[in-house]
Amino acid sequence: MNKKIKFVIVGSGNIANTYVSAIQNIDNADIVAVVSKRLKSPSKQKDLPTFTSLKDITIDFNAVIICTPPGLHHVSAIEAATLNKHVFCEKPLDVTLKAMDDMISICKNNNVLLGVAYQRRYSSDNPVIKKLIQENKLGKIFSVDLSVKNYRDDNYYNSASYRGTKDIDGGGPFVQQASHYIDLYNWYFGKPCKIVSKLNTFAHDIEVEDHGVAICVHDSGMINTITASTVCKPGFPAKMEIYSSKGYLIMENDVITHWDMEDLENPTTQSKTSNTHTGAATAMVEDTTNHEFLINDFVNSIIKGKEPLINGEDAKKASEIILEIYSNQF
Structure with missing residues (x-):
């Protein structure tokens, strides 16, 4: 037993x-x-x-x-x-x-x-993409664009006194809404060797950013972007676009929605409508x-x-990327 x-x-x-x-x-x-x-x-x-x-x-x-x-x-x-x-x-x-x-x-x-x-590492098509990257099946990857464009209204930030604070919430959408996908980014590609970013607060009365973009440069030569937001109405599915010498693929909410890779069939087994989270106001996980x-x-x-x-040392890597995004603003 x-x-x-x-x-x-x-x-x-x-x-x-x-x-x-x-x-x-x-x-x-x-x-x-x-x-x-x-x-x-x-x-x-x-x-x-x-x-x-x-x-x-x-x-x-x-x-x-x-x-x-x-x-x-x-x-x-x-x-x-x-x-x-x-x-x-x-x-x-x-x-x-x-x-x-x-x-x-x-x-x-x-x-x-x-x-x-x-x-999210184990959601839908994410493990499949990890395996293809590990096996160098996607060719030389030169560009990745990660976009986590959510919408959160004032009710979200007013729902708890810590929301939107630097000390307790840790920051805005980069550490909150985009954290899962920044972990996924690191799981796929590792940590960038250089990060520069621009963040701002556009629509909420909070201490931290509600929208920003980071440019991430890797030792391999990849030049990537990470966008995180809680001001993009009405809220959009999290999206990762990967461009390589063999072609491109696009994932939305962990599902491959576009695929054009030379000599490689689309490996998805998921329905494009199987994961319909839009990035809108709710923070509930069903x-x-x-x-x-x-x-x-x-x-x-x-x-x-x-x-x-996923142990502490492994999870820390995503937070290190986020902290660099926060500290390397121009």
């Missing part, structure tokens, strides 16, 4: 409900409690015991899932690791290099696992398939004593 891993969720906002839904579909995982400063359970599992701190929990548990605002991730991770509990963290890992390094170090020193939810995949991997990693698919 498989061991059941008992999780505590830290935080009770929208994303906590995503994990409640995901874990309800995993046989050897269970949520036994929630930590919330407001002593509030996620709406999808209201009967959970609630505590204000991990150290006050009187129920046996093995691991935590951190669903607090990004700039507070390290607080809960450090507290959990000192209690010898494994840590699964919502993206991004955190918003400063020091916080991320502290998380990685204390988890390692206390011999607990640190996993991060960059689940499909938990890929969360389930990563949580299953994390549970098995705990049981078998192995590193999770």
